[in-house]
Amino acid sequence: MLAYLIRRLFAAAVMLVVIVMVVFGIFFLIPKWAGVDIALSFVGKQADPAAVEGVREKLGLGDPIYAQVWEFFKGIFAGRTYTGGGDSIHCAAPCFGYSFRSEQAVWPTLTDRFPVTLALALGAAVLWLIFGVSAGVLSALKRGSLWDRGAMVIALSGVSLPIYFTGMLALSVFVYGLDLFDGQFVPLEDSFSGWFGGMILPWVTLAFLYAAMYARITRATMLEILGEDYIRTARAKGLKEQTVIGKHAMRSTMTPLLTMLGMDLGALIGGAILTETAFSLPGLGQAVLNAIKNQDLPVILGVTLITSLAVLVANLVVDILYAVIDPRVRLA
Amino acid sequence: MTTQRTSGRRKQALAAAVAVAALLTTAACGGGGDDDKGSSSGAAGFDAANNKVAQASAAKKGGTLKFGAAQDADSWDTTRGYYGMMWNFARYYSRQLVTNKAEPGAAGAEITPDLATATAKVTDDGKTYTYTLRDGVTWEDGKPITSKDVKYGIERVWAQDVLSGGPTYLKDVLDPKGEYKGPYKDTSADKLGLKAIDTPDDKTIVFHLPQANSDFEEMLALVSASPVRQDMDTKAKYGLKPFSSGPYKFASYSPGKDLKLVRNTSWKQASDPLRKAYPDEITIKFFSDANQLDQRLLNGDLDLDLNQTGMSPQGRTTALKQHKANLDNPVSGYVRYAVFPQSVKPFDNVECRKAVILGADHVSLQTARGGPVAGGDIGTNMLPPSVPGAEGQKYDPYKLAGDNKNGNVADAKAALKACGQPNGFKTTIAVRNNKPVEVATAQSLQASLKKIGITAEIDQYDGSQTAGIIGSPSNVKTKGYGIIIMGWGPDFPSVQGFGLPLWNSKYIAQSGNNNYALINDKTIDGLFSSYVTTLDDAGKTKIATEINHKVMEGAYYLPFVFERFINWRSDNLANVYTTDGYSGQYDFVNLGLKNPKK
Numbered sequence: 011m012l013a014y015l016i017r018r019l020f021a022a023a024v025m026l027v028v029i030v031m032v033v034f035g036i037f038f039l040i041p042k043w044a045g046v047d048i049a050l051s052f053v054g055k056q057a058d059p060a061a062v063e064g065v066r067e068k069l070g071l072g073d074p075i076y077a078q079v080w081e082f083f084k085g086i087f088a089g090r091t092y093t094g095g096g097d098s099i100h101c102a103a104p105c106f107g108y109s110f111r112s113e114q115a116v117w118p119t120l121t122d123r124f125p126v127t128l129a130l131a132l133g134a135a136v137l138w139l140i141f142g143v144s145a146g147v148l149s150a151l152k153r154g155s156l157w158d159r160g161a162m163v164i165a166l167s168g169v170s171l172p173i174y175f176t177g178m179l180a181l182s183v184f185v186y187g188l189d190l191f192d193g194q195f196v197p198l199e200d201s202f203s204g205w206f207g208g209m210i211l212p213w214v215t216l217a218f219l220y221a222a223m224y225a226r227i228t229r230a231t232m233l234e235i236l237g238e239d240y241i242r243t244a245r246a247k248g249l250k251e252q253t254v255i256g257k258h259a260m261r262s263t264m265t266p267l268l269t270m271l272g273m274d275l276g277a278l279i280g281g282a283i284l285t286e287t288a289f290s291l292p293g294l295g296q297a298v299l300n301a302i303k304n305q306d307l308p309v310i311l312g313v314t315l316i317t318s319l320a321v322l323v324a325n326l327v328v329d330i331l332y333a334v335i336d337p338r339v340r341l342a
Numbered sequence: 343m344t345t346q347r348t349s350g351r352r353k354q355a356l357a358a359a360v361a362v363a364a365l366l367t368t369a370a371c372g373g374g375g376d377d378d379k380g381s382s383s384g385a386a387g388f389d390a391a392n393n394k395v396a397q398a399s400a401a402k403k404g405g406t407l408k409f410g411a412a413q414d415a416d417s418w419d420t421t422r423g424y425y426g427m428m429w430n431f432a433r434y435y436s437r438q439l440v441t442n443k444a445e446p447g448a449a450g451a452e453i454t455p456d457l458a459t460a461t462a463k464v465t466d467d468g469k470t471y472t473y474t475l476r477d478g479v480t481w482e483d484g485k486p487i488t489s490k491d492v493k494y495g496i497e498r499v500w501a502q503d504v505l506s507g508g509p510t511y512l513k514d515v516l517d518p519k520g521e522y523k524g525p526y527k528d529t530s531a532d533k534l535g536l537k538a539i540d541t542p543d544d545k546t547i548v549f550h551l552p553q554a555n556s557d558f559e560e561m562l563a564l565v566s567a568s569p570v571r572q573d574m575d576t577k578a579k580y581g582l583k584p585f586s587s588g589p590y591k592f593a594s595y596s597p598g599k600d601l602k603l604v605r606n607t608s609w610k611q612a613s614d615p616l617r618k619a620y621p622d623e624i625t626i627k628f629f630s631d632a633n634q635l636d637q638r639l640l641n642g643d644l645d646l647d648l649n650q651t652g653m654s655p656q657g658r659t660t661a662l663k664q665h666k667a668n669l670d671n672p673v674s675g676y677v678r679y680a681v682f683p684q685s686v687k688p689f690d691n692v693e694c695r696k697a698v699i700l701g702a703d704h705v706s707l708q709t710a711r712g713g714p715v716a717g718g719d720i721g722t723n724m725l726p727p728s729v730p731g732a733e734g735q736k737y738d739p740y741k742l743a744g745d746n747k748n749g750n751v752a753d754a755k756a757a758l759k760a761c762g763q764p765n766g767f768k769t770t771i772a773v774r775n776n777k778p779v780e781v782a783t784a785q786s787l788q789a790s791l792k793k794i795g796i797t798a799e800i801d802q803y804d805g806s807q808t809a810g811i812i813g814s815p816s817n818v819k820t821k822g823y824g825i826i827i828m829g830w831g832p833d834f835p836s837v838q839g840f841g842l843p844l845w846n847s848k849y850i851a852q853s854g855n856n857n858y859a860l861i862n863d864k865t866i867d868g869l870f871s872s873y874v875t876t877l878d879d880a881g882k883t884k885i886a887t888e889i890n891h892k893v894m895e896g897a898y899y900l901p902f903v904f905e906r907f908i909n910w911r912s913d914n915l916a917n918v919y920t921t922d923g924y925s926g927q928y929d930f931v932n933l934g935l936k937n938p939k940k
Contacts, residue, residue, distance in 0.1 A: 041807065041810070045814070045817055045820075046804075046807050046810035046811055046817075047809075047810045047814075047853055048807075048810070050807070050809035050810040050813060050853055050854050052506065052507075058502040058506065058510050058513075060502040060503045061502035061503060061506030061507070062506075062853070062854070063503060064502060064503025064504060064506055065506060067503070094503060094504065095501060095502075095503025095504040095524075095526065095527075096501070096503070096504060096524070096526030096527050097504040097526060097577045097578050099578060099579070110578075111597075112582075112597035112598070113417075113578050113579045113581060113582055114582070114597060119597075122596070178633070181634075181637065182637075185641075186637060186640075186641055194643070286630070287630045287631045287634075288631065288634070289634075290627075290629050290630065290631065290634050292596075292598075292599045292600075296598070296630045297598065299630050300414075300598045300628075300630055303776075303806075304806070305806040305807075
């Protein structure tokens with residue numbers, strides 16, 4: 011088990027290094043090949059040569075790409091000092107870069123916005139697991155019934171409708187139309203009820219999409235499993251239907267769902283861009299969207315790393331949980 | 343089974359009824375009886391604040407003025423900000439020696455004393471400007487603002503390697519040879535080594551210009567001329583919490599999230615003839631989705647849009663239909679246009695440039711920009727109507743808003759023949775990929791050019807890399823960008839504040855170039871030289887007109903529109919007016935609320 015964990019963590023670290031290098035390549039090498047001077051995009055309308063040079067020096071644009079990557083990793087563990095033009099800015103460890111757009115270190119921006127995204131992802135996950143899995147199981151058990159058809163039509167619409175549509179629809183109906191919700195984000199530290207009220211629609215909107223997918227996967231998996239020999243055997247043995255479904259069928263159904271959950275949660279923790287944008291939630295998704303609009307490479311890099319890390323960690327947790335759910339799986 | 347089906351149908355019908363009812367309620371809520379003369383909700387009426395003051399007497403002290411924005415400032419540092427809305431907003435927390443008048447329309451572009459007791463005493467043939475500071479002007483900690491603070495604040499413009507982004511006019515005019523290296527590299531003990539500015543005492547400041555510049559006082563009215571106190575200068579991080587000299591100070595700021603200003607209790611009304619400081623607090627909430635912002639404005643959750651660049655197409659449509667009394671339709675000060683780099687053949691030939699100008703369908707281009715209301719009036723020349731010397735649509739040398747407004751195929755073909763390209767030619771239109779309206783204008787132009795035999799490909803380049811892509815003449819030539827779609831607004835309302843970087847040959851740069859047409863015309867350069875040494879307004883206005891005429895005669899540009907915006911003001915907003923001083927934006931500094939408790 012320990013050897014397995016070490017192997018996985020090592021693989022995750024290698025993966026993160028590769029991701030950083032790819033992102034660096036996209037933002038620094040491709041424009042360079044295209045003959046574009048990135049420093050010019052940081053200096054405003056009147057491109058004073060001193061300003062261009064100052065940006066180049068501070069961003070380290072003159073350094074080779076490997077040196078930039080090395081400096082970046084060194085900063086995570088040992089901090090980093092950016093100098094140029096008589097100014098010196100220290101970015102304490104863990105330094106995930108420094109944004110020259112907002113003149114702030116990236117790490118505090120990430121930690122400031124992370125709780126919003128985490129709350130959104132976890133809250134929505136609870137909803138989609140409850141409603142998605144239940145709907146899927148019921149559909150499988152009542153295959154061909156009106157419930158089954160109705161649930162699958164709703165699931166299909168949930169999968170088909172993009173969040174920016176369902177989000178806008180929810181806002182126009184429940185906030186601007188019926189006035190049931192305020193629809194504005196309130197920080198948790200200001201008011202719990204305000205925060206909870208502000209999160210309901212984002213949770214429901216995000217969960218609608220995922221619940222639909224989970225319902226369809228649950229139904230398909232459950233139907234397949236219900237046709238397995240061991241289920242027939244369990245029934246033949248005279249076990250109660252409740253036990254057959256709850257103890258035997260559900261356990262097998264959970265395995266692919268858990269894989270999906272790991273991937274989905276990991277990706278969402280990196281920022282549910284569409285949901286955060288539709289509901290103006292100040293999370294990582296909003297931060298990365300603003301960063302992309304402003305070509306704020308350090309923030310993009312920071313969020314990309316956090317997302318990758320979250321996906322890798324979530325997958326690791328899922329793999330470990332496999333062993334718990336399915337005794338046939340042994341980690342080695 | 344049958345029962346279940348019936349039950350299911352009932353549920354479906356019920357669900358459908360709820361959904362329809364909900365949508366109908368939404369529509370009903372949005373319905374309004376607004377008209378041009380005001381609404382029952384208290385809005386002042388369509389265009390009621392366009393170049394005139396709406397609900398001036400309704401402004402009361404107190405409350406929170408709520409801005410929303412889809413875009414944060416480039417920086418809140420007075421030296422580094424270049425966005426027009428930042429200059430406008432910065433007057434809440436910064437003062438300058440002189441500033442724009444807090445008045446609607448053209449009067450708002452006039453200069454009035456702010457920290458200084460009077461506008462400049464100009465001597466030495468326009469080369470020396472002297473100001474005296476008012477009594478009682480203080481920083482947010484109550485210490486007096488001195489002439490040395492003003493000098494230090496201006497010196498920061500020289501520190502471009504640390505404080506990039508803002509306008510550099512003062513640096514170019516006061517130190518054209520670039521001898522001073524900025525306060526962070528200043529070896530003098532007090533870091534006030536810039537020779538062009540003297541501070542004989544704490545109340546007096548004297549500017550010595552190597553050469554006269556008749557717009558110098560306009561440059562001092564820019565926020566980049568704000569005082570900064572040396573011991574409070576946090577260099578690159580100053581924009582996160584500027585030290586206030588105005589009626590409000592920073593309480594909190596989280597970039598891209600929110601900003602809050604509260605009253606600066608050290609500011610004294612008696613020391614400030616300009617600012618009324620009505621609200622107790624001023625907040626900005628940033629949105630990443632412009633539609634969300636507009637919806638919040640329509641819903642009455644916010645008072646106005648900080649960006650002042652017009653509502654999104656969806657928000658605009660709803661607002662025009664249901665809340666017209668909350669809207670103003672000012673001229674923005676921007677001209678939107680296509681420009682022809684002379685380095686790309688056959689645009690080195692004036693007749694080929696004229697062919698494009700004459701062949702374009704100007705109504706279609708106007709429609710692509712949003713139509714006459716949201717897009718603007720058809721542009722007929724290159725000087726924005728708010729700049730002294732501009733003639734608006736009265737000067738229309740190519741009859742773009744007249745006989746040729748739908749394009750003149752015959753004249754365009756004649757021009758092509760004169761250019762030696764009777765069968766047309768191929769070229770590329772460069773357009774920013776992050777500006778859908780600009781892409782639409784490129785497509786419109788492409789369609790009309792096809793009618794005269796010009797085949798134009800559209801290249802949508804990365805809009806965030808504008809300075810490096812179209813600002814590089816060698817790149818423009820290599821890529822064959824014969825037509826570039828762009829827009830430009832004045833930094834200050836004069837032909838110098840608008841056209842100098844676009845039309846003067848000195849401003850052709852190898853990177854970050856704005857003279858895209860590569861205009862190298864001795865007459866135009868000479869007119870600019872005359873302009874800066876002409877001190878009387880009438881003379882300046884005449885030269886501005888002449889420069890505009892020379893630019894249009896050269897056919898370097900195809901103007902699309904004199905841009906207009908549709909901007910929103912809430913029912914609760916009072917003392918609201920647009921000003922030419924900030925390109926048709928609402929003048930933020932003296933906005934008040936009718937009901938401070940709302």
